[in-house]
Amino acid sequence: MASQHASPVPGLPPCKRYVATHDSNGKSIYAESPDQHYHNSxxxxxxxxxxxxxxxxxPADLAHDAxxxxxxxxxxxxxxTQQEIVVPSASGANxxxxxxKPGASSAMHRTVSIDFSICVIGEIDHELDGGEKVRLRPGDHxxxxxxxxxWSNPSTTLPARFVACTLPCIPFDVAGEKLKEVHLPQPREGKAEL
Structure with a gap:
């Protein structure tokens, strides 16, 4: 029923997922749900x-549990099983x-989307390419x-987790160029692509 699969990042509890739906009589129930499928694991x-x-x-098509x-x-x-940050259909949501892990940092990147990201465990730094940085604590988003x-975990001893909802956006002009997905190479060893 709920995902019990542990994170591959040591020290974090399993993230349980419950999907509510309806049975044939219209009564609300929890649907069967596969274990979390971690990438880069x-x-x-x-x-x-x-x-x-x-x-x-x-809007989502929920009829017949589609x-x-x-x-x-x-x-x-x-x-x-998919790993895209943004749904490829350009109209969906993830x-x-x-x-x-402690000390982990993603590559500098952008997606053609609006994302709502909430820190739920630990502390996470969010850094912009202009050098500005904010530290998120649980509940900050x-x-x-x-x-x-x-994204970076500033702790050298504790793991961190955030949850994000990504929605595609219409590409717009940024400094004379249309917004497109970009992932810059990660210069330091031990860092990860996101």
Whole structure:
């Protein structure tokens, strides 16, 4: 019923996911849900990402559990097995769980999306390509609007987790260029792509 799969980042509790739906009589129930499927989950990985749920379009098609069936499928753009930060259909939504080992840092990157990211465990630094940085503590959140950014866990001893909902945006002009997805190379060893 609920995901019990532990994060590959040591020290973090399993992230439980419950998907509420209806039975044939219209009564509310919890749907069967696959374990969290973490990407970048090797023992040496600094960051692990799991797609906690996804829908192909907004407004979402919930009739006949179409969204739940697509998410539980082994493949497809909204499958729990996929690792894209933004749903490739350019009109859907992703709910992601991102775990960071102590000292972990993502590459500087941007996506063609608006993201709502909330720190839930530990502390996480959010840094912009202009050098500005804020530290997030549990409950603090970022509204990420297609900007270049990096996520870092400033602790050298404790892991951290944030949850993000990503929604595609219409590409817009940024300094004379249309917004596009970019992932810069990570210069330091031990860092991870996100």
């Amino acid at each position: 090797s023992p040496s990985a600094a960051i692990a990402l799991a797609r906690s749920f996804s829908v192909a379009a907004i 969204d739940v069936k697509a998410y539980r499928a082994e493949s497809g753009i909204t499958s729990y 709910l992601l769980v991102i775990d960071l 970022i509204v990420q609007r297609g900007t270049m950014h990096r």
